[in-house]
Amino acid sequence: MIDLTDRLIQTPTVIRAANGSVKWHAPRRLLQLLCGVLLITLPLTNGLRLDLRRDEFYFAWHKMAAHDLFLLFWVSMLGVALLSAISFLYGRLWCGWVCPQTLASDFADSLRTRLDRALHTRPGRSRFALARSLWALAVLAVSLGTGVVFACYWLAPAAVFAATRAPWLDPAAGLTVYGSAAVLAADMLWLRRRFCSHLCPYGPLMSTLGDQNTLAVRYLIERGDDCIGCHKCETDCPMGIDIKQGVGQHACIGCGECIDSCNDVLGKRGKSGLIEFRYGTEAAHVTKALTLTQRLGLWDGRRAMVALTVPACLAVVLGLIYGHWPVGASVNARGDIVRTATEIRNGYLFTVDSGDPNPAAFTLSVTGIPGAWIVPQTLTIGAHDSRTVPITVTGPTASLSVGRTPIRLRVSSGRDSKEIQTIFYMPAP
Numbered sequence: 001m002i003d004l005t006d007r008l009i010q011t012p013t014v015i016r017a018a019n020g021s022v023k024w025h026a027p028r029r030l031l032q033l034l035c036g037v038l039l040i041t042l043p044l045t046n047g048l049r050l051d052l053r054r055d056e057f058y059f060a061w062h063k064m065a066a067h068d069l070f071l072l073f074w075v076s077m078l079g080v081a082l083l084s085a086i087s088f089l090y091g092r093l094w095c096g097w098v099c100p101q102t103l104a105s106d107f108a109d110s111l112r113t114r115l116d117r118a119l120h121t122r123p124g125r126s127r128f129a130l131a132r133s134l135w136a137l138a139v140l141a142v143s144l145g146t147g148v149v150f151a152c153y154w155l156a157p158a159a160v161f162a163a164t165r166a167p168w169l170d171p172a173a174g175l176t177v178y179g180s181a182a183v184l185a186a187d188m189l190w191l192r193r194r195f196c197s198h199l200c201p202y203g204p205l206m207s208t209l210g211d212q213n214t215l216a217v218r219y220l221i222e223r224g225d226d227c228i229g230c231h232k233c234e235t236d237c238p239m240g241i242d243i244k245q246g247v248g249q250h251a252c253i254g255c256g257e258c259i260d261s262c263n264d265v266l267g268k269r270g271k272s273g274l275i276e277f278r279y280g281t282e283a284a285h286v287t288k289a290l291t292l293t294q295r296l297g298l299w300d301g302r303r304a305m306v307a308l309t310v311p312a313c314l315a316v317v318l319g320l321i322y323g324h325w326p327v328g329a330s331v332n333a334r335g336d337i338v339r340t341a342t343e344i345r346n347g348y349l350f351t352v353d354s355g356d357p358n359p360a361a362f363t364l365s366v367t368g369i370p371g372a373w374i375v376p377q378t379l380t381i382g383a384h385d386s387r388t389v390p391i392t393v394t395g396p397t398a399s400l401s402v403g404r405t406p407i408r409l410r411v412s413s414g415r416d417s418k419e420i421q422t423i424f425y426m427p428a429p
């Protein structure tokens, strides 16, 4: 009888290496998958879009005016704060774990390897051309889909879908879809990792933010005698570099694949790996000896301040979206007074200033005269706009006495209101 106990209690090798070390590959792929889903769903569900054609800006599923530059500024500041904090605390983790460019390169490389493996082919073999053609077709299809999604960040999805079907009817939208698809196809078919190591400005820019406590992938040179020279860390590196040459190499994207490789090789020999994520280069910074705040990357007050800029910017953005939008108002008597047997009407010019970043409806009301009413009772005003309209206040003669009666006119948006005092005049009969 076959005893399966050993196999059943064995930790899956996809999660832990033979020496018990956590493998970084699976969580990295999971995060990349989540980022990919988010990048696709955000523009399609109105979670994020700057639609300049319709003067609309969507953020966190909230619609605002695209010319609300104050809000756009703070959303940009939030992005800068987030990238700066990640880079200062965690080095190139953005590049290897979150960046869409790495996601595209990983997808293209992984698909090519899987197709080669599935068709049992290598360069020179008869099915090699077939494997490469299938790969190129798949990359072109994914590029077109990504071009559609990219265009949805700038245009309404309905317009993008229509332009994808018939680009000649909407050349600007068609060019955005097919132009971005062509750029991405060229990137996935030819450029891939070369973009990260030669063209991307983020790496060199953000490297300047790091210091001796920034997270990095480090080869433990002090244990160099344990290296068996298998070169697996080099062959598995997607960037094709040798981490043993030193920490902080420009092309290293901090993916952690070499850490898994070394743990796999040395783990089978009962040893711990020679490569790990480490804050800085100090030997004393070995992860097991760190406090919780140090493990989170908060080594000093400077880091805490940088990390705090993210929730601070987020609070400003959310305050602008969901906060208090002031309403202003002023009134001028038009001087037209109409008297009937039962009512007196006074005309005014009423000006309302809206601080709302969206077009909004305002309600008008009057107090000071029992039974009086106002026309119109609602008013729609554009985002951050001002509107002057003629209004009429009507009061029953039975509630009035000849001469001036103070009244209060109120305008309300639901988020804010304004009340102003004016005079209602009843002439002698």
Ligand code: SF4
Binding pocket: 096, 217, 236, 237, 238, 239, 240, 241, 242, 243, 251, 252, 253, 254, 255, 256, 257, 258, 259
């Ligand atoms: S050296 Fe290691 S962490 Fe850096 S890119 Fe290569 S595999 Fe990724």
Ligand code: SF4
Binding pocket: 226, 227, 228, 229, 230, 231, 232, 233, 234, 244, 261, 262, 265, 266, 274, 275
């Ligand atoms: S995988 Fe580990 S043991 Fe093999 S060459 Fe790289 S550092 Fe040395």
